Amino acid sequence: MKYFIKKxxxxxxxLLVISLLxxxxxxxxxxxxxxxxxxxxxxxxxxxxxxxEYGLDKPVIVRYGDWLADALHGDFGQSFKYSNKSVSxxxxxxxxxxxxxxxxxLIIIVVVSLPLGMLSARFSGRWPDTxxxxxxxxxxxxxxxxxxxxxxxxxxxxxxxxxxxxxxSPDKDLQGCIRYxxxxxxxxxxxxxxxxxxxxxxxxxxxxxKDYVRTAYxxxxxxxxxxxxxxxxxxxxxxxxFVAMVVAEILAGxxxxxxxxxxxxxxxxxxxxxxxRDYPVVQASVLYITTIVVVINFIVDVLxxxxxxxxxxx
Amino acid sequence: MSDSSDHSxxxxxxxxxxxxxxxxxxxxxxxxxxxxNVFEGLVKPTTDGxxxxxxxxxxxxxxxxxxxxxxxxxxxxxHDGNPVTAEDVKYSLxxxxxxxxxxxxxxxxxxxxxxxxxxxxxxxxxPDSEFIYNLTTAILEEANDAQQADNPIGTGPFKLTxxxxxxxxTLEKYxxxxxxxxxxxxxxxxxxxxxxxxxxxxxxSGSIDCLQYLTKDQISSVGDDYNIITTTMMLVHGLFLNNxxxxxxxxxxxxxxxxxxDRDAINEMFADGxxxxxxxxxxxxxxxxxxxxxxxxxxxxxxKAKELLADAGYADGFDLEITVPSNFTQHVTTAEMIAExxxxxxxxxxxxxxxxxTWLSETYQNRNYxxxxxxxxxxxxxxxxxxxxxxxxSDNDMTNFASTEYDSLYDQAQQTTDNDTKKDLYGQMQQIxxxxxxxVFIQDPGDFIALNKRFTGLKTYPVSALDFSSVQYAN
Numbered sequence: 001m002k003y004f005i006k007k008x009x010x011x012x013x014x015l016l017v018i019s020l021l022x023x024x025x026x027x028x029x030x031x032x033x034x035x036x037x038x039x040x041x042x043x044x045x046x047x048x049x050x051x052x053e054y055g056l057d058k059p060v061i062v063r064y065g066d067w068l069a070d071a072l073h074g075d076f077g078q079s080f081k082y083s084n085k086s087v088s089x090x091x092x093x094x095x096x097x098x099x100x101x102x103x104x105x106l107i108i109i110v111v112v113s114l115p116l117g118m119l120s121a122r123f124s125g126r127w128p129d130t131x132x133x134x135x136x137x138x139x140x141x142x143x144x145x146x147x148x149x150x151x152x153x154x155x156x157x158x159x160x161x162x163x164x165x166x167x168x169s170p171d172k173d174l175q176g177c178i179r180y181x182x183x184x185x186x187x188x189x190x191x192x193x194x195x196x197x198x199x200x201x202x203x204x205x206x207x208x209x210k211d212y213v214r215t216a217y218x219x220x221x222x223x224x225x226x227x228x229x230x231x232x233x234x235x236x237x238x239x240x241x242f243v244a245m246v247v248a249e250i251l252a253g254x255x256x257x258x259x260x261x262x263x264x265x266x267x268x269x270x271x272x273x274x275x276x277r278d279y280p281v282v283q284a285s286v287l288y289i290t291t292i293v294v295v296i297n298f299i300v301d302v303l304x305x306x307x308x309x310x311x312x313x314x
Numbered sequence: 315m316s317d318s319s320d321h322s323x324x325x326x327x328x329x330x331x332x333x334x335x336x337x338x339x340x341x342x343x344x345x346x347x348x349x350x351n352v353f354e355g356l357v358k359p360t361t362d363g364x365x366x367x368x369x370x371x372x373x374x375x376x377x378x379x380x381x382x383x384x385x386x387x388x389x390x391x392x393h394d395g396n397p398v399t400a401e402d403v404k405y406s407l408x409x410x411x412x413x414x415x416x417x418x419x420x421x422x423x424x425x426x427x428x429x430x431x432x433x434x435x436x437x438x439x440x441p442d443s444e445f446i447y448n449l450t451t452a453i454l455e456e457a458n459d460a461q462q463a464d465n466p467i468g469t470g471p472f473k474l475t476x477x478x479x480x481x482x483x484t485l486e487k488y489x490x491x492x493x494x495x496x497x498x499x500x501x502x503x504x505x506x507x508x509x510x511x512x513x514x515x516x517x518x519s520g521s522i523d524c525l526q527y528l529t530k531d532q533i534s535s536v537g538d539d540y541n542i543i544t545t546t547m548m549l550v551h552g553l554f555l556n557n558x559x560x561x562x563x564x565x566x567x568x569x570x571x572x573x574x575x576d577r578d579a580i581n582e583m584f585a586d587g588x589x590x591x592x593x594x595x596x597x598x599x600x601x602x603x604x605x606x607x608x609x610x611x612x613x614x615x616x617x618k619a620k621e622l623l624a625d626a627g628y629a630d631g632f633d634l635e636i637t638v639p640s641n642f643t644q645h646v647t648t649a650e651m652i653a654e655x656x657x658x659x660x661x662x663x664x665x666x667x668x669x670x671x672t673w674l675s676e677t678y679q680n681r682n683y684x685x686x687x688x689x690x691x692x693x694x695x696x697x698x699x700x701x702x703x704x705x706x707x708s709d710n711d712m713t714n715f716a717s718t719e720y721d722s723l724y725d726q727a728q729q730t731t732d733n734d735t736k737k738d739l740y741g742q743m744q745q746i747x748x749x750x751x752x753x754v755f756i757q758d759p760g761d762f763i764a765l766n767k768r769f770t771g772l773k774t775y776p777v778s779a780l781d782f783s784s785v786q787y788a789n
Contacts, residue, residue, distance in 0.1 A: 031671025032679075037333070039342045040678060041693045043418070044709050081333045082479045083463060090479065156519045165507065165516035169478070259508050262516070264480045268508065272331060272480065275641075277671050 011294045015287055019071075020064065022286045026279050027060045033080040033277040054080055067283065077280040081273060087284045090269060096170050098258075098265035100177065102250040104185035105192070109243065113193045117200030117239075122227060124205055132201075136194035148187040148260035155183055165262045184261040188254050192246050199242050203235040240303050248296040252289040320768055321787050323484070323501035326780065327513045327522035331506040335477055336463045337452035338410040343691045343778040348504050350779040351485055353452035353468035356384050356403065356434070363600035363695055363776040365446055369398060369453045369469055370434075379441035379731040382449070386432040390492045392455045393473035400428035405456040407436075419448040419694065443731045447696035471783035472502065481506060485782065498783045499769065510643070523766035526780075529644075530586040533762050543763040544588050545774040549689030550595050553636065553652050553754040558714040559684045561632040568751035570622035572612040574659045577756050579614075580648055585760025592755050594744040595690070595700065599758065599776045603697045605741035608748040619659040631660035637677050637686040640667040644759070649687040652754075678712055689759065692777055697740050698728060704743075704752060715752045 034050035035042070051057050055066065070077060076087035120132040156164035162183050170177040207213065208231060216226045255267035262268075266285065273281035330344040337353045358368035367373065370384040390398045404426045411420035424439040438445060455467045466474070471493070472485035485502040505522065507513040514532055516522040520539070533542050553575065555562050562568055572593075581589040590598045594608040623629060634656060638649040649665050656663040668676070677683040692700060702708050705724050706716035720743055727739040747755070765772055765785075773784040 029672075030676050031669070032675045035674045035679060036671050037339075037341070040674070040690070041699075041710075046413075046418075083334055083336075083339075085479060093479075152515055152519075157515060160519065163521055164519035165505070165512070165521040167481070169481070260512065262508055262512060264478075268480065271508075275669065275671065276333070 007294075007298050011291070014294055015290055018286060018290045019068070019283060022283055023060065023064045023067070023279070026277070026282065027063075031277045032056070033279065036276050037080060037083075067280070071283075071287075076284040079273070079278055079281050081276040081278040081281070087280050090281060091266070091284060091288065093169075094264060094266050094269045097177075097181075097263060098251060098254075098267065100170055101181050101185055101188070101254065101258075101263065101265060102247060104178070104181055105188040105250050105254075106243070106247055108185055108189040109192050109196060109246065112189070113196035113200065116193070117197040118204065118227070118232070120197060120201040121204035121208075121235075122223070124201070129201075132197060136197050139190050139194040140198070142191060143256075144187050144191060144254070145256040145260050147190055148184065148257050151183050151187050152260065167261070167263055169264075181263070184254075184257050184263060187261075188250055188257050196239060196243060196246075200235060200239050203238050204231055207231045207235045234308070237304060237308055241300050244296050244300040244303070248293045251292045251296075321500065323503045324499055324766075324769055324782065324785060325503045325505055325521065325523045326782075327507050327516060327525040328504055329507055329510050329513050329527070331480060332477075332483060332504070333479070334463070335466055335474060335483070337454070337466060337468070338406075338413045338462075343693070346693065347778040347780045348483065349452070350470070351472040351502070351782050352470045352474050353454070353466070354470050355450035355452060357446060357449050359450060359695060359775055359777045359779060361773055361775050363597070363602060365450060365695060369403070373446075375443075375446070379443045379445075380438045382436040382438075382445065384434045384436070386434070387492055388432075390469060391490050392458075392467045392469055393488050393490075394455070394458075394467055395490060396455060396457065398453060398455075398469060399431050400434045401431075402456045403434045403453055404428055405459075406453045407451060409454070409462070410451045419445075419696070419699070420451065441729070441731050443733060443736065444696040444698050447694055450695070471496065471498065491783075493783075496783050497786060498771075499785050499787060502782045517764060520766075523769065524764065524772070526761060526763045528762040528764055530762070533764065536764050538767075540764040540766055541770075543765060543772060543774065544585075545761050545763065546588075546590055546599060546758045547689065547691075547761045548597060548599065548776050548778070549691050549758060550592065550597065550755060551589075551648070551687075551689035551759050552592075552756040553649075553685055553687055554713050555685050555753045556681060556683055556712075556714055557716065557752065558681070561628060561634070562684070564626045564628075565750055566622045566626040567628060567632075568753075569612070570619040570626070570628075570659065571656070571661075571754050572751050573615045573622065574619035574661070575652055575655050575754050575756070576614045580651055581757050581760070583647060583651065584644060584757070585762060588760030588762075589757040590760075591757050594748045594755055595704065595752070596744050596755075597692065597700075597758060597776060600695075603737060603740050605744040607741070608744055611748050612751075616655075616659050623659065623661075629660075631662055634661050634663045635666050635684045636663055637666045637668060637673065637683045639670045639673040639688070641670050645687045645689070648756075652687065681712055681714060695777060697736075698724075701727075701740060701743055704747060713753055715747075715750075717746055717750060720746045 033054055034047050034056060038047055038050060055063055079085050079087055079090055082090060116132055120129045123129045152164050155162040167180050168176040213226060213231060216230050255271060258265045258267040259271065270285045328344055332345045332348060334341060337349050354368040356370040357365040360366050369387060369390060371387040373382060373384045375382050386398060386400065392398060407420055407426060411418045422438050422442060423436055425437040427435045429435065452468060454462055458467045471488060471491045473488045475486045476484035482503050482505045487500045507516060513522065513525055517525045555568055557563060577591050581587050581591060592598060593611045594605060596604045598604050636649045636653060638645050640646060646667060653663040653665055677686050701724060703710050704715045704720060705711060706721050723739050723743050727736050730736045730739065768788055769785050770788050771785040773781045775781065
């Protein structure tokens with residue numbers, strides 16, 4: 001409980017610091033939301049009026065105070081760019097898409113990498129291990145966006161099994177949405193799979209050297225019994241951490257993959273709002289990302305305890 | 315993909331997101347070009363840069379150019395079926411003027427009266443023969459006042475049925491449209507795509523039926539499913555010079571730059587030479603105001619450029635930073651080509667690439683730059699708005715160009731009500747911009763539009779407009 005409270009307090013402090021940093025950064029970089037919205041032909045009066053309407057004429061510290069007071073009441077304000085939408089509305093419409101993409105990527109990662117990692121460890125030093133090693137080394141080096149472009153080209157344009165840019169929103173056609181998100185999820189998953197496989201393999205191999213393994217063997221267990229009955233669970237602990245960080249990364253918005261596949265998720269919302277200097281949306285997005293990362297870290301700690309009852313936090 | 319009887323929606327790929335559907339908000343060219351289908355003013359632009367009656371059936375202008383009388387089109391209705399009344403017109407003009415503030419072109423209106431349901435009389439505080447161009451302002455339904463920003467109702471050939479922020483916007487044919495002579499497609503989906511490469515892939519895969527701003531490499535690989543429409547972008551594209559930057563204060567230096575830049579090479583790179591070379595701030599496609607005599611003033615002549623630089627005391631050149639917004643790849647490439655041209659005559663040109671918002675606030679608004687590559691589109695057909703850009707005390711004189719002769723010609727033009735005299739005055743002003751080398755004006759860039767063969771038509775306009783009511787099914 002004490003640990004839990006400590007975590008909550010640290011989350012709050014992190015959020016405060018991050019929000020202030022983002023706010024400050026945004027007021028330092030050139031560019032102006034009002035000008036951005038009105039464009040080249042806007043009259044100076046119109047720009048001035050809009051800046052007033054947005055509250056951009058006030059000093060940064062006052063604006064931050066106003067923003068913070070509203071945010072504490074759960075009101076993240078109105079988007080500048082999408083003038084008739086509240087920030088919460090915008091995020092609510094984008095979040096399900098990103099969550100769906102994250103869940104799908106996670107499933108692909110787990111389903112593919114666990115067996116491969118175990119296989120690689122089981123046959124360490126022999127040909128299956130070598131092949132898996134080489135392939136994952138190569139895949140790890142390919143950035144997701146490049147993979148995305150290749151996938152779009154091969155499956156979308158050459159083979160036509162995937163409708164490039166044919167995204168449908170999940171509340172309209174969930175099945176269609178899942179079908180569309182499959183390839184982006186693969187693009188997100190592939191480099192991560194390669195990493196998880198390597199991670200799991202190394203973790204299993206280092207566990208194999210431990211005393212309890214020798215004991216297990218001396219009790220007459222077979223290779224498979226030792227591997228799956230004893231080593232697997234212990235080897236999983238560091239892997240869980242890694243997978244959790246991957247999830248945090250995807251949930252925080254797979255900026256590049258969302259951009260490449262034209263997926264209207266959190267990542268694309270963040271990019272658009274940064275380029276429009278739409279700071280209410282940027283603020284809320286950054287808070288969301290921070291929360292995700294901190295909360296997932298917390299969940300990892302809990303999972304640790306479940307996987308290894310010896311770990312206890314005071 | 316091209317099923318001969320496929321009458322599904324036309325999907326138009328837009329590499330820019332539309333963020334607002336309120337036609338009275340001052341927005342970008344992309345938004346204007348899409349909303350062109352949903353809303354109309356008393357008059358609307360024609361393909362040759364003039365205006366023709368739209369919501370109005372016809373109009374008369376008093377001899378002193380202060381009173382414009384409009385008769386509304388008989389039986390014209392809004393998308394919800396309600397008739398358009400004179401009150402709606404008055405409301406719309408006042409709403410638009412209110413949003414744009416005292417700098418609005420509509421602020422010249424001193425009175426709007428509605429003698430009956432179908433007559434509107436607009437009185438101006440001063441004579442203005444160009445005022446009609448401002449009356450393309452969208453006419454909205456007054457009864458819908460509370461929802462104008464979310465669910466605006468217009469009178470155009472299409473009604474707006476769906477708008478998903480960041481994704482798409484759907485237009486559906488309005489069966490009650492006044493122009494019964496038009497036969498056009500039932501539905502259009504305007505899809506927002508993150509960038510040009512992605513959009514081209516979607517075009518190739520068939521997710522998009524129509525895409526503009528293709529490069530010449532792209533049109534050669536687009537395939538047989540598409541027809542290519544060649545037009546121009548309706549921009550004055552050029553290397554705009556800050557006339558306050560010391561070396562550029564000298565007219566000979568600016569002229570030297572004009573001789574140093576190879577316009578034809580840029581035109582070739584941009585669109586296979588399909589652009590229209592200009593030497594002044596003018597739009598060749600709007601012949602009514604364009605001064606063709608300015609053409610050919612500066613030829614590509616590096617030797618002449620060096621000579622002029624030497625005469626001006628810059629025989630060893632000078633430093634010139636070219637600021638360019640990085641999101642427009644074609645502007646960046648142009649800047650690179652120009653930098654090479656300038657280096658060849660001894661000017662130490664460097665490129666500073668910035669994001670669009672930085673360009674807007676630093677370069678455009680604060681005029682904190684030496685030279686920049688950009689293209690100016692037109693938001694109004696009124697030439698006064700284009701030429702105000704070079705008036706010495708104007709808010710948007712971003713080049714800091716100052717010429718008393720130019721200013722006085724501009725003032726005269728504003729007082730003239732005779733369009734022939736006006737054309738002559740604007741022509742002289744364009745000549746001054748050329749002779750004084752206000753900037754390095756390059757071209758109205760060529761533009762390629764790909765349209766799936768399922769469709770035919772698509773007229774192009776000299777203003778930001780995508781006229782979907784000019785598109786039909788091929789079969």
